[in-house]
Amino acid sequence: MSVQTAAGTTLQIPATSRWRSLVTQESVATLVVSVIVGAAVILPLLVLVISSFRVLDSSGFDTAWGLDNYVTLYTDRVIPKAFVNTLVISAGSTVLATFFGVSLAWINARTNCPGRDRLEPYNLIPFFLSPFVGAIAWHNLAGGKTGLLNSWAHDYFGVQGNLVNVDNIYGVIWVTGLFFAPLVYLFVVGSLRRMDPSLEDSARTTGAGVVRTAMTVTLPLVAPGILSGAIIVFVTSAGEFGVPFKLSAPYGWQTLTTQIFSKAVGDDANLYLGAAMSMALGIITVLLIWIQQRYIAPRSFTTVTGKGFRPNVIDLGGWKWLALAFNVLFLLVAVLLPILCLLVVSLHPVWQAEIIPADLTLHNYVRTLFFWAPDHIAAATNGIYNSFILAFAGATIAMVLSLVVSYMIHRTKGAGARLLDFLCVVPVGFPGIVLAMGVLVTYIRTPIYATLWIILLGYITRFFPYGQRNVSSVMLAISEELDQSSRMAGASWFTTLRRITIPLLKPGIFAGWVLLFIIFLRELSISIILYGPGTETLSVGVYYLTNYENETLTSALSMAQTVVLLVCVFVFRRIAGREALTA
Amino acid sequence: MGLRHSARTFSTAALVAAPLAAAALIAATATVYADDLTPQEKALIAGAKQEGSVTVLNPQFSDWTGQHLGEGFIKRYGLGANFKFNNLRKGTGATVAQTRQEIQAGKHTVDILIVSAPGFFDEAAKRGAFEKLDSGYWKNHEEGAKAAGQYSDYPYVVVPFAYSFQPVWNSSCPGMEHFSASSYADVVKPELKGKTIASDLTKSFTYDNTALSIEENGVNLADLWTKLKATDPLIEFRTEPKMQMVISCQRPLDMWNLTGRAYQEILKKPDLLKVLKWGTYKEGQVMLGNQAAVIKGAPHPNAAKLFIEYLLSKPGTDVFVVGEMMYSFMKDYTPPKEAAPYLFDTKTTKMIGLKDWVASQAKFKQLRADWQAKFQ
Secondary structure, eight states: EEEEESSSSSEOHHHHHHHEEEEEHHHHHHHHHHHHHHHHHHHHHHHHHHHHEEEEOSSSSSSOOSHHHHHHHHHHSSSSHHHHHHHHHHHHHHHHHHHHHHHHHHHHHHHHTTHHHHHHHHHHHHHHHOOOHHHHHHHHHHHTTTSSSHHHHHHHHHOOOOOOOOOSHHHHHHHHHHHHHHHHHHHHHHHTTOOOOOHHHHHHTTTTOOHHHIIIIIIIHHHHHHHHHHHHHHHHHHHOHHHHHTTGGGGGGOHHHHHHHHHHHHHHHHHHHHHHHHHHHHHHHHHHHHIIIIIIGGGGGTOOOSSSSOOBBBTTTHHHHHHHHHHHHHIIIIIIIHHHHHHHHHHHSSSSSOOOOOGOOOOHHHHHHHSTTOOOHHHHHHHHHHHHHHHHHHHHHHHHHHHHHHHHHHSOOOOHHHHHHHHHHHHHHHOOHHHHHHHHHHHSSSTTTTTTHHHHHHHHHHHHHHHHHHHHHHHTTTTTTHHHHHHHOOOOHHHHHIIIIHHHHHHHHHHHHHHHHHHHOOHHHHHHOOOOOOOOHHHHHHHHHHSSOHHHHHHHHHHHHHHHHHHHHHHOOOOOOOHHHOO | OOOOOOOGGHHHHHHHHHHHHHHHHHHEEEOOOGGGSSSHHHHHHHHHHHEEEEEEEEEEHHHHHHHHHHHHHHHHHHHOOEEEEEEEEEHHHHHHHHHOOOOOOOOOSSSEEEOOOOHHHHHHHTTTTTTOOOOOSSSHHHHHHHTTTTOOOOOTHHHHHHHOEEEEEEEEEOTTTTEEESSSTTTGGGGTTTTEEEEEEGHHHHHHHHHHHHHHHHHHHHHHHHHHHHHHEEEOOOOHHHHHHTTTTSEEEEEEOOOOHHHHHHHHHGGGGGTTTEEOTTTTTEEEEEEEBBBTTTSHHHHHOOOOOHHSSSHHHHHHHHHHHOOOOOOTTTOOOGGGGGOOOOTSSSSOOOTTGGGGGGHHHHHHHHHHHOOO
């Protein structure tokens, strides 16, 4: 091979050198990472697709090729209704979450609502807590007949029947909407803060009031952000398992996730039908994520210009107190009331829908938290231990992977980089329970089956894109010239990564690590499909207590999980700062 | 006519003393005397010690029962402090699903499966999925199990215990003060509207078999479902959450629950003894035998076979009878007196079952479809 130099001379490069130039640290790392990410993401989905065409016979042991599973999706008595329920829940949750998310974002970013700076971090708390635990809390708070609110309404106001009842599809919408409101908030608040104030000023100077300006100028300008948030909420709600499992499935409202779970591990278990159902759910969510990524996300910043400015703060006058009351009310119903209810229920030996002071005890905490207690519940105590291991190891491995993948995507621009970028979007589109089905079917014959490793694999595959986005956002802000200077000075790829890139990315890496740590601590959809003897997680422990014990023990472990998550959020905010929280 | 057992006839002390009694039972019977053990048990001990662990997959044993079974098992055979007993509890369906998946994949994480699923055990046994047992105790159970019409397939599948769904209600809930149930007509009366629970037939072999059994014995299922539906029931699957519904008055009557579940809640709050009631059906109580087998390819086959022996022995039987209030088919077996208030008298209560437990599985599809048409 010959290479033309700048001086016009021709250099002859021997074949061995050419080969050596191809086999660099960078190329090997790219190849290895691409193979790992490709295998982790594509393999389970591929196996899931293939499995969906295997039809189980009546013995439950043998299979044949066919389309029967897909026919069953339409002919079964429950699945089509579950499909409709899923769409209704997702649509309802999206509307509710969008209402809360946009309202709170506007109040916090654009108005003179008192204490808005202090309230903002608290508005995000539901995002970090477990929706499953939220459902348990709301069941005890506002369940038909047994909810504390109904009990008090009856005892103190003589209300007959149920004042409120969340044990139905509307309860699922309510809880899911509350918990996912911060997702919309996060998508919208940035756009609101970066908006050009002249657009609103023009409206105001032509006589439009606060509300009209907000509705006709502000909202349309942040519409891409709202739409992005709404799609993410729709997809996340469609994949949510814990809330419908607790609030709607027992009362006749099945969803696709509760049906997939039932088909994966239920009495009439049929993994192959479960795979077909997973495909149906996955196609919907992937399609929506694709629309969001392809058409909506690129438009999200069209209101942001290169000019440096701060948008006007709107003076609400006396209405600012109403805005404050609205925000405080949200925190009350989304965070405070459910946590208080969990605490109250957890202090009783048996929950009889009323507070019995003489019964109060901490024994439920002893049984669920202390593995050395003689009557401890192993699924709970194992779950705490395993979840911390999984969260620590999972977050660390996922961030290492995220770092390398982000580097490949943003610093090596080629077909490989585009492929990796695509692979990072794919897991976001598939609900956890769908991906877990794929992982289970793929790895059931391998040594990692029923170990913590398979759960770790499921976690990392599903959630590492979250870490990758965190690192990418910081990496994009760092000039490539720094890397190039290091390489030109003779440093290898790995040395450059270690001594230049990683130190600069530290804030993003740490923020991503803590975010994943929190997500892994509360994860249910993947764990519930993949856990085995002794590999229960914290959320599986809560599920176990719900199914095999009683509400009070369930509430005790739920309370413990909530406290741990709140501490993590506090640490996250203290170390990473407010900006990282909303990044 | 079935006997109605009310907790009222027994003292609180006797009822809540059961766990203490179980602990005492373990202590009393656990000491190893070589003469007490059968040759089969003796032959398995060394292998079990070497394996160091055993995992039992089942839907039944609570943490308390599992813990005490483990302790009793280790003590009886001198397996040592390092021996690990794992009690893995999942739903009836989930246990079968996991085992079937593992048999298909040839990858095993559990050693023993115990669940009431005759159709599954029969199919799996035909496929050679279970280890051959050589039991010194099965002969004491075989006759009783056969007399009760239970499915077994020795030397592969045995039936160490059984349970039976009974009506359980909370007499402290509004409108339940004078309620009593001794027949299926009692639990679907119109005045019970908003007070009932419908057990989810689509998720449980044992509910299916109970329904088929009572139908075989003269109960009109279509009529029963129609009347039950008219009471606007909540649909639930596991007995534990159903018991929670009964206790909290969310649904004060469950037509199919277990006295063992009532007992486990009474342990947590003894006052419940005054309000939780249970009865038996004059149409007959369906005895649901739980089959047990050691999975071929299981990681700890000797320990697994030894544990089956323990379950079939009197010391092991005493532990799960007291812990779960279940029934044994052991010849001349008398349950510990502490358990008596929660168990109906099998000699005087009308006991019913299925003519063919294995063939019944073929009827599940239609049964569930009919049930779904009514309730879902």
